[in-house]
């Protein structure tokens with residue numbers, strides 16, 4: 416792999432993704448990694464990320480300088496560039512001349528691998544207070560700006576490179592070229608990491624992990640569990656059983672997509688547990704959002720565990736071999752954000768269900784734990800999963816249950832499913848699926864307003880449209896949908912959905928609003 420050393424800024428994940436976009440596999444490691452640990456990972460290259468500190472600040476993230484002597488090509492970025500400069504005998508100074516945002520830089524003329532093929536004047540994205548004031552001995556200065564004499568340097572013999580700016584940021588005009596020059600030209604790493612390789616590699620890994628063991632996977636209808644199960648199925652076929660819980664809070668057509676389209680595309684063995692009645696009964700008369708969430712969570716776990724227990728019993732009766740493995744669709748950002756632990760973890764299953772031994776433990780199978788979301792989608796497509804599943808927008812676990820403001824009834828769910836289906840169809844027809852992050856459709860079941868339709872007065876419910884744009888759902892802005900599209904959606908819903916006489920648009924960002932209404 417290429418190791419991306421994290422100095423504590425938010426940039427390491429972005430760099431890791433850009434490296435992968437250059438078809439080179441990358442892994443994020445902590446800055447405290449030692450030279451021996453690096454050598455053990457046998458990396459083909461190292462990229463040092465930016466960071467929030469000054470290299471001279473008390474408690475600034477450190478880096479083992481012996482790593483520069485391993486003969487592995489290194490690219491230092493921003494803070495990583497300054498770490499490299501100080502470690503190798505150069506100088507970093509508080510010049511008082513900070514640079515933030517788009518900055519013009521002048522690239523020195525002459526041949527150099529890192530900036531090869533780039534114009535002499537270009538715009539880069541900067542974010543730094545300190546500057547490298549003197550390059551280490553043996554290093555050539557490759558670029559400068561008005562306030563930074565050493566904005567990039569190189570030692571071709573040792574294959575050590577650095578840039579003050581952020582090549583991973585899209586505002587840097589030739590950023591991806593810098594990364595690719597480093598990876599392919601300077602370090603000589605071939606561009607051969609792709610979905611096909613990932614699938615082959617994971618299939619081999621899954622086979623090695625589970626052998627002839629039996630595996631269970633809960634499908635939610637979402638992207639991650641769908642792709643994880645498809646990968647596992649490709650590796651071990653019918654040793655895998657998938658469980659899909661229909662709790663009645665799903666959107667129109669979701670169950671059919673899983674039961675028919677997904678099963679047809681993958682051939683997985685699927686058990687659907689139909690608990691729609693049970694969920695409705697448990698939710699009857701409940702309108703407080705937190706209580707709803709708690710009930711839905713509790714019922715879901717109970718259902719899934721019951722199904723597990725039955726399957727485990729069945730498997731044991733069949734050939735005495737119980738189910739030992741559980742598939743989880745854990746993604747790389749979860750792994751990195753929780754400290755990057757490696758290997759398989761044992762989780763203890765809840766034992767509030769009869770039939771499960773006290774100490775039953777599943778070994779986890781997590782074939783997506785090295786991947787980012789967009790890579791998971793690419794792999795899903797490569798595995799032949801239907802686009803409606805692979806391109807699906809985020810949908811909350813509690814489903815439509817938290818999109819009905821008021822208590823939940825079957826009729827209200829049907830009404831909301833109908834309205835939601837219209838909105839999704841119109842957004843898709845308008846080509847906006849890739850533009851919006853998600854668009855919750857909310858039924859205000861406790862609100863009624865007067866309207867007029869045909870010759871008569873109506874007294875119906877409003878439907879709220881909540882289209883949002885976001886990077887990560889932590890913050891969001893309301894999406895400016897075209898008026899014509901809004902008009903079409905509004906007409907269709909009020910004409911086609913019985914009991915709805917108004918459509919309103921939520922124009923609140925997050926914060927202060929959340930994306931969902933409950």
Ligand code: XMP
Nearest residue numbers: 809810811812813853888925929930931932
């Ligand atoms: P909020 O409403 O908090 O939502 O702005 C942020 C993102 O999380 C989704 N969401 C959930 N996802 N279980 C989930 O799996 C939940 O209970 C849940 N609640 C909200 C929401 O759809 C949005 O993408």
